[in-house]
Amino acid sequence: MKNLIRKTALMAVRSSAWKTTSKWIRGTERWNRLEDEFDGSYVQAEIVVYFGDRVSKFYQLEQWIPVLEELHKTHRVALVLRKGSALVRALEITRLPVVFKRRFDPLHSFYHANDLKLALYVNNGVTNFQSLAFAPMVHVHVNHGESDKLSMVSNQAKSYDRVFVAGDAAVERYRKALIDFDEAALVKIGRPQLDIEKPLELEPSTARTIMYAPTWEGENESNNYTSVDLFGPQIVEAALQIPSTRLIYKPHPRVESSKDPAMSEANARILELIAAGNASIADEALQHQKLMQGDILAMFDTVDLLVTDISSVGLDFLYLQPNKPLALTDRRNDRATLSAEAPISRATPIINESTIDGLKSMLNEMLTEDGSAGRRYDLRRHYFGEGEKGSSTALFTAAVTKLIANRAVELEKFHSESINAESGDDSTAE
Helix, strand or coil: CHHHHHHHHHHHHHHHHHHHHHCCCCCHHHHHHHHHHHCCCCCCCEEEEEEEECCCHHHHHCHHHHHHHHHCCCEEEEEEECCCCHHHHHHHHCCCCCEECCCCHHHHHHHCCCCEEEEECCCCCCHHHHHHHHCCCCECCCCCCCCCCCCHCCCCHCCCCCEEEHHHHHHHHHHHHCCCCCCHHHEECHHHHHCCCCCCCCCCCCCCCEEEEECCCCCCCCCCCHHHHHHHHHHHHHHHHHCCECCCCCHHHHHHHCHHHHHHHHHHHHHHHHHHHHHHCCCHHHHHEECCCHHHHHHHHHHEEEEEEHHHHHHHHHCCCCCCEEEEEEECCCCHHHHCCCCHHHCEEECCCCCHHHHHHHHHHHCCCCCCCHHHHHHHHHHHCCCCCCCHHHHHHHHHHHHHHHHHHCCCCCCCCEEEEECCCCCCCC
């Protein structure tokens, strides 16, 4: 009988169900310890930066970290995280105060215990509404990029007190996409993430540098702007044929992991073309490269010509390098719609079905005779305002300072202990 009990017990602890349960218990203990350690009792902040998602979306917050560290010199900033994996990543990259609140009630206890004036949100995560329930703070959405993709505008913008946008192009985007939206909530601040100085990540070369930086295929067809499957190999072939140039292939990280057979096949073909092109080039400084990792913004100084899709990459290049030519792709072959939805296309050559066969000549002409510079500078002002690099950070800080000052005045006559929100199931640490 004893052996039977022992055998049964051993089978139980060796089962996949027990291993899963045991792992969960150990994980829960770890998150409990971290929640105690980063409970926020040490924080004296004016601003919280709320992020409720897992580490898979942490890139949305990460690009703001240098800006927030600069803001911290003027206004005390704390990161409020809801998932353990995001907490671990934050501790790796910043010394900003970090608060870990997995559940709704501790989150609001922390809010009520502190003299908080303003909350920043870098995305439209579903748990944002749990934070928005705290009335004393000004709630400001800043988004995590600037592009002409449809996903840049959400009806959830109506939930925030203010929405920080880059410039006039973003205002037009909201005007077209939303019904019954108060444009007074929009505040133009440029693109402060691009003001941060970065160490160069792409070595200069005596060869002219063409970068092909396509986006991925998106979550659905309406948000699919990639050129990889339609034009990718042809773009690479054309660039490789131009004398005294090197090609840098820098796709969105999700291109490499795409489950779409056409995307995978085209990406593999591009890599084959690059390898073949390098077969006869002994000097590494002149060789073509595929760069799946690294900060693309830190590579732009070395790039002489950019080929990209409708995404933040083209606009970031426009902000940082308005003196350099870029070409855009149009997978839908609809120039009129592209011009209406992506104003940047009005100042760039377009790669589509009608122009792809003449791409070599197009790229060569762009390198030798840039005829779109004036229009690019006009479009840069349309997207980001009048200021040069550095001005966006000043606008961002000034806007935050003004909102905090106004809220401090309002709070003198405000008193409320009420919360109107549902906690939901927010206990999963990861």
